[in-house]
Amino acid sequence: MFVYLSKRILQAIAVVILSSFLVFGVMHWLPGDPILMYISSDTYKTHTQAEIDQLRHQYGLDRPVVVQYVDWLGHAVTGDFGKSIIRGTSVSSELKQALPKTLYVGLTAFIFAHLIGIPLGIICAIRRGRWMDNVITALANLGMTVPVFWLGIILMYLFSLKLHWLPVGGYTSPFEHLGMSLKQLVLPAFCLALAPLAGITRQTRSAMLDVIHQDYIRTAWAKGVAERKVVMRHIIKNGILPVVTLSGMAVPMVIGGAVLVENVFNYMGMGKYATVGLFTKDYAPVQGVVLVVAVIVVVCNLIVDISYGYLDPRVRVS
Amino acid sequence: MRLAARRDPLVLAAPRHMSTRRVAVHLLLRKGLFMFGAVVIVLMILMAVFAPLLAPFAPNATDMQHSLARPSAQHLLGTDNLGRDTLSRLIYGARTSLIVGLAAVAAAVILGGILGTVAGFIGGIVQAVIMRIVDMLMSIPMLLLALTLAAVLGGGLKNVVIAISISMVPPFARLMAAQTLTIKERDFVSAQRSMGAPRWRTMLGTVMPNAYPAVLVFGTMQIGAAILGEAGLSYLGIGIQPPTAAWGAMVSLGFPYLVTHPWLSIVPGVAVMLVVFAFNMVGDGLRDVLDPRLRGTQ
Numbered sequence: 001m002f003v004y005l006s007k008r009i010l011q012a013i014a015v016v017i018l019s020s021f022l023v024f025g026v027m028h029w030l031p032g033d034p035i036l037m038y039i040s041s042d043t044y045k046t047h048t049q050a051e052i053d054q055l056r057h058q059y060g061l062d063r064p065v066v067v068q069y070v071d072w073l074g075h076a077v078t079g080d081f082g083k084s085i086i087r088g089t090s091v092s093s094e095l096k097q098a099l100p101k102t103l104y105v106g107l108t109a110f111i112f113a114h115l116i117g118i119p120l121g122i123i124c125a126i127r128r129g130r131w132m133d134n135v136i137t138a139l140a141n142l143g144m145t146v147p148v149f150w151l152g153i154i155l156m157y158l159f160s161l162k163l164h165w166l167p168v169g170g171y172t173s174p175f176e177h178l179g180m181s182l183k184q185l186v187l188p189a190f191c192l193a194l195a196p197l198a199g200i201t202r203q204t205r206s207a208m209l210d211v212i213h214q215d216y217i218r219t220a221w222a223k224g225v226a227e228r229k230v231v232m233r234h235i236i237k238n239g240i241l242p243v244v245t246l247s248g249m250a251v252p253m254v255i256g257g258a259v260l261v262e263n264v265f266n267y268m269g270m271g272k273y274a275t276v277g278l279f280t281k282d283y284a285p286v287q288g289v290v291l292v293v294a295v296i297v298v299v300c301n302l303i304v305d306i307s308y309g310y311l312d313p314r315v316r317v318s
Numbered sequence: 319m320r321l322a323a324r325r326d327p328l329v330l331a332a333p334r335h336m337s338t339r340r341v342a343v344h345l346l347l348r349k350g351l352f353m354f355g356a357v358v359i360v361l362m363i364l365m366a367v368f369a370p371l372l373a374p375f376a377p378n379a380t381d382m383q384h385s386l387a388r389p390s391a392q393h394l395l396g397t398d399n400l401g402r403d404t405l406s407r408l409i410y411g412a413r414t415s416l417i418v419g420l421a422a423v424a425a426a427v428i429l430g431g432i433l434g435t436v437a438g439f440i441g442g443i444v445q446a447v448i449m450r451i452v453d454m455l456m457s458i459p460m461l462l463l464a465l466t467l468a469a470v471l472g473g474g475l476k477n478v479v480i481a482i483s484i485s486m487v488p489p490f491a492r493l494m495a496a497q498t499l500t501i502k503e504r505d506f507v508s509a510q511r512s513m514g515a516p517r518w519r520t521m522l523g524t525v526m527p528n529a530y531p532a533v534l535v536f537g538t539m540q541i542g543a544a545i546l547g548e549a550g551l552s553y554l555g556i557g558i559q560p561p562t563a564a565w566g567a568m569v570s571l572g573f574p575y576l577v578t579h580p581w582l583s584i585v586p587g588v589a590v591m592l593v594v595f596a597f598n599m600v601g602d603g604l605r606d607v608l609d610p611r612l613r614g615t616q
Contacts, residue, residue: 018454070606097344141351141602145594147546149553150569157576157583216461256461260550274462274556278469286466294457301457 006304012298017073017292018279019270023290024069027283035061039084040312041202059085081288086280091288094273101171102262102269103183106254109192113250117197120141122236125212136201138267143198148257152191152264159187169265197252203246204239211239241311251273252297352603358596365415367393373406378561386579398571404582408589415593418479418558419545423537425483426490426544431533433487434494435521439502448491455489463546467470468556478557482547486540493536504528531608537561538601542594565590571586 035055068128072082081091120140124133159166165221167184174181212218212235220230259271266272270289277285365372381401389396395404437448455463467481501507502525510520551557552566560567565586572582573596 011453013451015457018450019457022454023458025468026466029470067569141598142591143478145542145546145591145598146547147553147569147587147590147594148567149550149566150583150590153569153573153583154574155578155588162575245423252456252459256459259461259465261457263554271462275465278465278556290458290462290466293459293462297457297459 001026003164004309005306008302012302016298019294020073020076020287020291021069024072024287025065025163028065028068029285035059035085040165041239053309059083075287076291081291082284084277084282084284087280091284095270095288095292096287098268098273098289101267102258103172105188105261105267105269106258108185109159109257110190110196111252112189113193113197113200114247116193117200120201120209121243122231124205125203125208125235126231128163130214133205138200139206140201140205142193144202146197146208148191149221149260152261154188155187155191156264169267171267171269178211182268184265188261188267191261191264192254195257196246196253198248199250199253200243206242207239207242208235211235214238242306244307244311245305248301251300252293255293255296319543322356329455349603350497351599355596355603359591359600362412362416362593362596365409366416369409369413375403375406375411376408377406377563378402386575389581390577395581396579397581398568399575400488404568404585406602407563407568408565408586409566411565411586411589412593414475414552414558414562414564415545415548415590418482418548419541419593419597421479422482422486422548423541425479426486426540427533427537428488429483429493430487431526431529434491434496435498435525435529437491438495438498439517439521441527449495452488452491455485460485460552464551465554468551473556473559475549475558475562478548478551481551482544485547488537489540490533493532494529497532498525501525501528523592531604533594535605535608537600538604539598540602542597545590545594545597553582 012163031201035052035099051064060068063071079092081095083089084091084094120136124136127133134219156168160168166186167180169188170184172181172184217230217234226236255271259275260270261267262271263275270292274286274289276282277289369377374392379402382399383401384393385398385401386397387393387397387401393403395408397403398407433448433452436574437445454456458466464481464485466477467484470481471477498521507524509518510524548557548564549566549569552564553570555567555570558564568586569583572579572586573585575582
């Protein structure tokens with residue numbers, strides 16, 4: 001187990017470094033030039049070519065991409081993600097502001113998706129072919145097709161603009177004003193949760209159905225084990241494994257959705273922060289976000305792998 | 319009647335303990351959804367192909383005197399802020415969505431298919447390198463990766479297709495690698511190898527055709543995902559560039575007029591949902607028909 005674990009951790013680190021290099025390389029092939037973007041934002045002053053070169057040198061953008069990358073990674077390891085060229089602000093301190101906001105809404109969505117999705121899937125499997133199964137499955141199929149940004153707009157129209165029940169968007173710290181914070185959380189969290197919720201419901205349903213037809217379940221029923229016990233101890237415990245896989249996949253799903261949802265609700269988390277950076281060709285914020293996101297995704301995959309070993313003893317042996 | 323029904327693969331896929339009538343209802347529902355999806359897709363393709371004949375107005379023709387018109391006999395879905403006919407733009411938007419969906423998935427199938435087959439068939443260091451590249455791409459959420467690529471490449475139809483297809487390569491590569499590993503162990507592959515067939519011919523002529531049911535099912539569903547991705551990019555303004563009609567961009571264009579003209583945002587979103595739902599249902603149906611063993615893998 002220890003050898004397996006350390007091998008997986010080394011692999012994970014390699015993947016994070018590779019993906020950060022990928023984005024670093026891609027960003028530096030951007031057709032736009034952040035220096036020119038920066039200059040055009042400054043209307044009071046015209047710059048000579050020498051000044052432009054000076055700025056480029058100041059930000060180290062005249063060096064080869066690989067050198068810039070190694071330099072950036074060295075600083076990133078110590079928690080310094082560089083400076084935004086457009087605003088001149090520290091990316092690390094901006095990320096420190098944005099990350100908790102995305103975690104707040106993302107974790108809420110993630111937990112909500114599981115709390116609702118797993119029981120719904122189990123109900124569907126146990127009541128297979130009956131009206132409840134048909135209705136839930138149909139809703140789950142529909143839930144996977146909704147464009148999140150559109151759903152956000154529709155919900156905002158209904159609950160904020162028409163009914164005036166909820167604020168239009170934004171973010172308030174839960175430590176500052178809990179009520180307002182939760183009100184602002186409801187719609188974005190629901191939008192983010194919907195796709196993983198639908199996926200988890202479907203996955204739980206099919207995973208449980210695979211188990212329900214096993215001989216040992218029939219045996220359990222035949223010897224008169226109580227329904228509660230059959231479901232809890234035999235069906236769920238044996239069928240939960242594929243759901244864990246999907247939980248791991250739900251993490252990038254939620255983060256990807258956050259990019260759109262945060263823009264709809266004007267919620268200054270990582271997603272909106274990255275989008276703003278992309279629009280202004282500002283390298284450092286985008287690279288910072290991608291590195292943090294890649295670490296989160298890879299760590300979650302690692303947790304999924306490890307919990308596989310915990311849930312399925314056969315994995316531990318091989 | 320019973321015998322004829324038994325030969326239907328959908329019947330074989332139905333659970334044993336159901337009564338005949340319940341099986342029938344179950345199948346009708348499943349088939350109904352499949353048929354619904356197929357009809358929607360065919361209609362969508364016809365709409366995209368014959369857009370110039372169907373659209374009452376040119377999609378980019380502005381008419382500032384009639385901007386933000388409410389639905390009327392002349393403009394069934396009203397006009398947008400530039401006075402362009404919403405219905406016409408909706409019809410042309412089907413073109414954009416279908417082209418991006420089909421082209422991006424086709425490219426991802428080819429690229430991912432080759433990577434996955436080579437990785438699974440050759441194994442060893444080649445497999446390790448390919449799978450690490452796949453892991454690398456997978457560690458960045460699909461939408462964030464597509465967004466970054468689209469921003470780098472600069473938007474537009476071709477670049478959106480490239481961005482989305484690259485971000486979709488990993489799942490196809492994984493699927494193909496897993497398929498190849500199982501097919502590789504089958505007797506007909508060893509038979510071919512013992513007869514001295516070159517590896518590329520086994521890969522191309524035997525492994526790939528045998529993996530097609532799984533790829534077809536997954537690919538059909540990914541078309542929906544690609545269309546959703548395109549809509550997201552266009553919504554953010556990094557995807558399809560104006561004035562080309564794209565549903566995602568139409569949603570975002572209608573946003574400022576949400577209170578007075580909610581349909582401007584609502585209608586294109588419903589169109590996206592309808593197409594994505596159709597592709598998912600057809601994928602589900604294909605899975606049941608092509609390979610009952612695949613049920614529950616997604």
